[in-house]
Amino acid sequence: xxxxxxxxxxxTPEGLYCPAAEAWIDPWRPVPRALIxxxxxxxxxxxxxxxxxxxxxxxxxxxxxGTDIAFTGVGYGQERRLGxxxxxxxxxxxxxxxxxxxxxxxGETWLISGDYKRDADPTCAPFEPVDTDVLxxxxxxxxxxxxxxxxxxxxxxxxxxxxQAPRRPSLLFAYAFGKAQRLLAxxxxxxxxxxxxxxxxxxxxxxxxxxxxxxxxxxxxxxxLPRSESLAGRLxxxxxxxxxxxxxxxxxxxxxxxxxxxxxxxxxxxxxGFERGFALSDHADWDGLLRTVRDSGARQVYVTHGNSxxxxxxxxxxxxxxxxxxxxxxxxxxSEAGS
Amino acid sequence: MQAFADLITQLERTAGTRARVxxxxxxxxxxxxxxxxxxxxLLLGKRRRRLITGRRLRQxxxxxxxxxxxxxxxxxxxxxxSAETIALLLxxxxxxxxxxxxxxxxxxxxxxxxxxAALEAEAQAEAVLAIWAALPEGQxxxxxxxxxGGFRVGVAAGLVTRALAQVSGLEEAELxxxxxGGFEPSSAAMQALLAPLAAGAAGPISRPYPFCLASPLExxxxxxxxxxxxxxxxxxxxxxxQLIRRSGQTFLWSRGEELINASFPELEVAADELxxxxxxxxxxxxxxxxxxQPAGFGPLQRRLGRQKPGAALLRExxxxxxxxxxxxMGGQDLRPEPLGRRRAALEGLLQGLPEAARTPxxxxxxxxxxxxxxxxxxxxxxxxxxxxxxAEGLMLKALDSVYGVGRRRGAWWKHKLEPxxxxxxxxxxxxxSGRRANLYTDYTFGLWDGEGRxxxxxxAYTGLDxxxxxxxxxxxxxxxxxxxxxxxxxxxxxxxxxxxxGLQRSTRHRSGLAVRFPRILRWRRDRTPGSADSLSSALAxxxxxxxxxx
Numbered sequence: 088x089x090x091x092x093x094x095x096x097x098x099t100p101e102g103l104y105c106p107a108a109e110a111w112i113d114p115w116r117p118v119p120r121a122l123i124x125x126x127x128x129x130x131x132x133x134x135x136x137x138x139x140x141x142x143x144x145x146x147x148x149x150x151x152x153g154t155d156i157a158f159t160g161v162g163y164g165q166e167r168r169l170g171x172x173x174x175x176x177x178x179x180x181x182x183x184x185x186x187x188x189x190x191x192x193x194g195e196t197w198l199i200s201g202d203y204k205r206d207a208d209p210t211c212a213p214f215e216p217v218d219t220d221v222l223x224x225x226x227x228x229x230x231x232x233x234x235x236x237x238x239x240x241x242x243x244x245x246x247x248x249x250x251q252a253p254r255r256p257s258l259l260f261a262y263a264f265g266k267a268q269r270l271l272a273x274x275x276x277x278x279x280x281x282x283x284x285x286x287x288x289x290x291x292x293x294x295x296x297x298x299x300x301x302x303x304x305x306x307x308x309x310x311x312l313p314r315s316e317s318l319a320g321r322l323x324x325x326x327x328x329x330x331x332x333x334x335x336x337x338x339x340x341x342x343x344x345x346x347x348x349x350x351x352x353x354x355x356x357x358x359x360g361f362e363r364g365f366a367l368s369d370h371a372d373w374d375g376l377l378r379t380v381r382d383s384g385a386r387q388v389y390v391t392h393g394n395s396x397x398x399x400x401x402x403x404x405x406x407x408x409x410x411x412x413x414x415x416x417x418x419x420x421x422s423e424a425g426s
Numbered sequence: 427m428q429a430f431a432d433l434i435t436q437l438e439r440t441a442g443t444r445a446r447v448x449x450x451x452x453x454x455x456x457x458x459x460x461x462x463x464x465x466x467x468l469l470l471g472k473r474r475r476r477l478i479t480g481r482r483l484r485q486x487x488x489x490x491x492x493x494x495x496x497x498x499x500x501x502x503x504x505x506x507x508s509a510e511t512i513a514l515l516l517x518x519x520x521x522x523x524x525x526x527x528x529x530x531x532x533x534x535x536x537x538x539x540x541x542x543a544a545l546e547a548e549a550q551a552e553a554v555l556a557i558w559a560a561l562p563e564g565q566x567x568x569x570x571x572x573x574x575g576g577f578r579v580g581v582a583a584g585l586v587t588r589a590l591a592q593v594s595g596l597e598e599a600e601l602x603x604x605x606x607g608g609f610e611p612s613s614a615a616m617q618a619l620l621a622p623l624a625a626g627a628a629g630p631i632s633r634p635y636p637f638c639l640a641s642p643l644e645x646x647x648x649x650x651x652x653x654x655x656x657x658x659x660x661x662x663x664x665x666x667x668q669l670i671r672r673s674g675q676t677f678l679w680s681r682g683e684e685l686i687n688a689s690f691p692e693l694e695v696a697a698d699e700l701x702x703x704x705x706x707x708x709x710x711x712x713x714x715x716x717x718x719q720p721a722g723f724g725p726l727q728r729r730l731g732r733q734k735p736g737a738a739l740l741r742e743x744x745x746x747x748x749x750x751x752x753x754x755m756g757g758q759d760l761r762p763e764p765l766g767r768r769r770a771a772l773e774g775l776l777q778g779l780p781e782a783a784r785t786p787x788x789x790x791x792x793x794x795x796x797x798x799x800x801x802x803x804x805x806x807x808x809x810x811x812x813x814x815x816x817a818e819g820l821m822l823k824a825l826d827s828v829y830g831v832g833r834r835r836g837a838w839w840k841h842k843l844e845p846x847x848x849x850x851x852x853x854x855x856x857x858x859s860g861r862r863a864n865l866y867t868d869y870t871f872g873l874w875d876g877e878g879r880x881x882x883x884x885x886a887y888t889g890l891d892x893x894x895x896x897x898x899x900x901x902x903x904x905x906x907x908x909x910x911x912x913x914x915x916x917x918x919x920x921x922x923x924x925x926x927x928g929l930q931r932s933t934r935h936r937s938g939l940a941v942r943f944p945r946i947l948r949w950r951r952d953r954t955p956g957s958a959d960s961l962s963s964a965l966a967x968x969x970x971x972x973x974x975x976x
Contacts, residue, residue: 231493232501232514351514353438353567354506354908354915362439373518397500405494 090389090413095172095190096197096223098413103199103223107192108172110139112199122174124201125185126151127264139169141176143212144184146295147264163212179203180214181369182265183296189217198383200224204368205375206235209272210265210301214379222385223413224376228348229394231373235348241367242273248344248363249322256318256341260361263288263326265369266346268296270324271303284309284318286325286334309337330361348372380408391417429457430465430531431565437581443877446581450589459613460532466619467611468572469579469586473535476575477543478550480508483574486551491518506908506915509570516558516566527560535611539573578917582878583956584832594620599831602636604629607683631672634679635705635753635761636831640821640838642848642959642967648822648839649802657765657825658797658808660817661840662748664711664726665952669693669747671700672757678710682954686710688733690745696790699779703757706749706772707829708794713746715789719816720746730952749776750794750821753829761829768829769796805841812843819843835966846929846967848873848959849950851880852920855902856913866902866914867895869946871924873937874960880918881961883937884926889946898949921953922946929968939964 090098097104102114110120117134124130125140126147133152140148142160149156161167163186166175171193176186181202188199198219205214249257261267267289274283282305285293290308297303309323318338327345329335345361348368356364371379376398380388388410390399395412402410433453440446450469454462467473488498493515505511529538542553561569571577584598587605591598604619607630618629648656667686670677676697678686687694690710700706711720712729725743729735735743752772753761760768776793797808797820809820819842827837850871857866868887872880890898901920908915925947932940939961 230501230504231491231497231518232505232511234514234517352505353510357438362441394500397497401494401497 094197095192095195095221096199105172105190105192105197108169108174108190110169110174111135112188113201120169122188123148124179124188124199125182127182127202130201139167139174141184141186143299144186146298147182147184147292150291150295151264163215177217178212178215180205180208180211183211183268183299183301185211187215187217189219195220197221197223198385200379202227202370203375203379204235204371205378206238208238208269208369209276210268210296216379216382219383219385221387221389222380222383223389223391224380224398225370225392226376226390226395226398227370227393228368228372229376229390229398233348233351233368233372234374235366235368235372238269238273238367239276241346241365242270242277245270245344245346245365246274246277246279248342248365252342253320255320256338257320257322258335258338258341258343259322259324259346260327260330260343261289261324261346262369264292266367267324267326268292268301268303269369270346270367271306272301275302275304279304281305282307284312284321284323286323286329288326288329289324330359377406380406389413427531427534427565427568428528428562429453430461430468431562431568433465434568434579435564437579441877443585446877447585447589447592450581450586451592454589454593458530458532459616460611461530463609463611463613463616463619464531464535466586466590466616467609468577469581470583470605470609471578472609473577473611477539478554478573480574480576482550483512483554483570484508486554487512487515487519489551490521490555491515493518503909506906507576509574509576510567512570513563513567519555519558521555521559524556524559526562527557528562532611532613534569534572542573580879582874585878590620594622596620596623599636602831603633606636607633607677607679607685631675632670632677632685634668634670634677634683635707635759635829637666637668637681637707638751638829638831638838639833640823640840641833641835642846642963643822643839643841644835644966644969647836653799653802655825656799657769657823658799658805659750659794659821659823660797660812660815661819661821661842662709662711662720662794663722663816663818664709664720664748665730667708667710667747668753669697669700669704669706669708669749670754671697671704672702674702680710680952681957682952686730689729689731689735691735692740693745693747693790696747699791701756701775703754704775705752705754706747706791707751707753708747708749711746711748712743713748713792714744720748722816727951746790746792748792748794751829764826764828765823766825769825809841809843846926847947848883848924848926848964848967849921849953849957850883850924851918851955851958852916852922853880853882853918854913854915855898865895866899869922871922871944872918872958873964874958876960876962880955880958881937882935883939883961883964884924884941884944886922886924886944886946889925890949894949918955921950921955921958923948923950929964931968937961937964939968 101111101116101118103112110122111118112122113124113130114121119136121135121138123138123140126144131148137157139159142162145158145160161176163176163178166173173191175189177189179185179187179201181204187201190197196219198217202225203214261270285306285308287308293306343361344363344365345359346365346367348366348370349355350364351366388402388408391413399410399412402408436449437446457465502508502511545553558566587598587601590601666681668679676694678690680686712725713720729743729745752768755771812819822839824837850873852869853872854870855866856868870882870885873883875881902914902916905917906914907917924944926941926944930940
């Protein structure tokens with residue numbers, strides 16, 4: 088189901104487009120002006136003429152898209168005029184600097200949620216409920232089997248998992264941008280102040296987080312550790328792509344775990360071949376999605392990603408809202424932040 | 427039940443064999459005898475009774491949660507298991523906070539669960555909801571599984587007996603024997619199982635011995651030895667069976683530890699002629715009295731699973747037991763004797779049957795002939811004759827071998843007609859295209875790894891006839907555990923003999939092996955998944971064929 092071709096936001100081959108603001112939101116291809124919800128690779132792509140995003144996310148965007156991008160930083164809740172539209176960025180609680188983007192023009196307001204969660208996360212500002220007429224929401228975990236426990240609780244389990252294996256390296260796989268830092272920050276809250284070792288992909292994101300004042304335990308790239316040094320009892324964080332890669336050769340008898348919302352399901356845990364799965368996500372769970380739709384007061388909802396058909400149908404049939412899936416254009420755009 | 431739930435979680439999270447055995451042993455050690463007995467029965471898959479259907483449980487969940495049915499289906503499609511889907515949906519039921527409920531596993535299995543099953547309609551729903559509300563998170567899944575009878579753990583029976591051996595100080599072989607022929611979970615059974623040898627009262631008279639198994643031939647290991655040290659026999663294409671005659675009763679046990687007396691009444695009658703305290707190991711075949719060779723696997727299929735066969739079927743498909751080993755004589759366990767001596771005793775026993783009964787009995791209880799072999803050069807020509815006598819290859823057994831428990835490579839070899847053959851378990855199925863659209867005809871099969879897990883090994887598309895395809899398709903739809911797009915994972919229950927032309931090492935396959943021209947040779951309904959071959963058998967084949975080419 089495409090968006091109406093004369094609406095405030097339209098779906099073009101480049102992605103979501105607002106003619107009034109002459110700007111694209113999280114475009115898939117290079118465009119003159121991009122409004123970016125957050126820095127994950129399926130939302131922030133290189134090659135655009137100008138990038139508008141939350142100032143707190145600048146470091147991450149420059150690190151990923153190039154230091155020389157034309158960047159305009161905006162504060163949360165700050166209203167900016169772009170062409171005939173008023174544009175504001177509101178905290179999405181997904182990762183550092185993540186935002187929902189609200190656009191008003193011609194007496195109508197649209198809200199593009201980007202990726203978001205409702206749970207507490209020490210690395211980013213909490214989700215802000217925003218009023219809108221039309222909502223475009225994600226539905227990555229749009230099934231009622233997905234219901235998250237607090238991040239602190241999962242982090243405590245991870246800490247216990249690490250501590251109970253003092254003679255083995257503990258190799259924790261987590262998405263390099265967002266999840267890894269959230270885990271580190273939760274561990275810091277739990278009192279961890281010893282050095283955690285990082286895969287290069289995770290290491291690359293640490294400076295932007297530290298520069299924003301996020302409290303994290305000391306970290307060091309694994310590659311800087313002398314080869315002779317034992318990894319027994321050490322915690323190492325790496326992106327899931329490193330699992331079963333030659334990078335793992337250095338580890339002698341490691342215990343492995345994957346941190347992802349998908350790990351809520353037993354079959355997914357077994358299929359991925361990690362010893363442990365910790366269900367922790369930076370996306371909204373089922374209740375979080377429903378609550379967000381209700382909080383927004385939207386009269387029309389469009390759903391992208393994941394179980395978009397199912398969530399739209401539920402909103403239509405059970406909540407009496409006008410709701411449609413936005414079609415397959417958004418599928419396959421996910422490359423990194425699928426948790 | 428918490429301790430058992432913890433054990434299951436721990437087994438799921440532990441990769442190493444030793445750690446798994448230790449977890450099992452620690453659990454058996456700590457558990458009360460009745461709980462331990464139930465844990466054992468569940469781990470060994472000896473208790474799978476369904477008390478409430480998954481459908482009924484789902485209905486209770488839906489009625490309480492108010493979730494639409496289609497949404498439950500979407501969840502199920504993602505999870506692939508209704509007990510787990512329901513457990514994951516419980517937070518949606520907004521159940522009232524309830525003091526936690528912790529009962530021993532035996533209480534659940536013997537009292538609580540059957541009582542729930544006996545309740546009707548609303549009372550049953552209320553009782554289930556009250557339990558869901560009171561159970562700790564991790565136990566809801568287990569409770570649902572036990573209630574719907576779908577409980578399965580990926581633990582090989584061998585690991586369980588090893589753990590029991592650690593706990594009891596008994597030999598694994600002794601424990602494997604004591605576990606044969608069914609295990610009724612009770613504290614008395616548990617105590618009897620772990621009782622020291624001296625104090626051990628004799629087991630039930632029906633109890634079979636663990637079968638001694640053969641490995642696929644590794645030619646180089648054989649040809650390095652003297653042919654005179656081997657007993658060569660045809661490998662019959664029937665079902666492996668133990669015939670027990672004790673205290674005036676007869677028991678016919680299949681390899682899957684099923685009692686098949688009722689399907690073969692004529693063999694029961696024939697066994698009356700055997701002296702008390704006799705146990706024969708042999709092949710159950712369909713073999714008409716005057717025929718030169720057995721009738722093959724098809725007619726045998728007709729007899730299997732048919733209880734109380736009618737006169738017509740008995741006439742058309744007459745059974746015969748082809749004996750090749752004697753495990754007990756005069757009530758004495760002969761398994762520690764070398765094969766040569768057991769064979770002599772077997773021949774003596776069958777010759778000594780009363781003259782008057784010889785004609786019918788000789789037809790029903792036959793002796794598997796020993797084939798003369800002077801040189802290893804004669805082995806291959808002999809094997810090539812197998813098909814002409816209705817056999818599927820050769821068996822080679824070391825004359826000095828004891829009758830061991832399970833598969834111990836080197837003492838018994840099977841040398842099948844096909845260059846390479848393995849029994850594998852159906853794991854996944856995908857619909858075919860064209861004529862086979864919407865029919866699950868593309869199958870993926872697995873072999874056991876060293877950890878008691880099935881690893882994908884080969885895909886096969888051919889070898890079944892249309893009626894078998896239809897039957898298997900219906901079975902697959904009813905036994906799907908998970909869906910990945912068009913692929914269905916099925917319960918690991920169906921065993922097939924796969925034939926193939928060669929094996930190669932491969933890093934692209936999880937098994938580490940690429941299979942050349944695999945096809946299905948037979949649907950082995952007589953086999954249980956536990957009896958399928960292992961990856962190490964496949965590796966041994968690979969090494970064997972590499973050696974042959976050098």
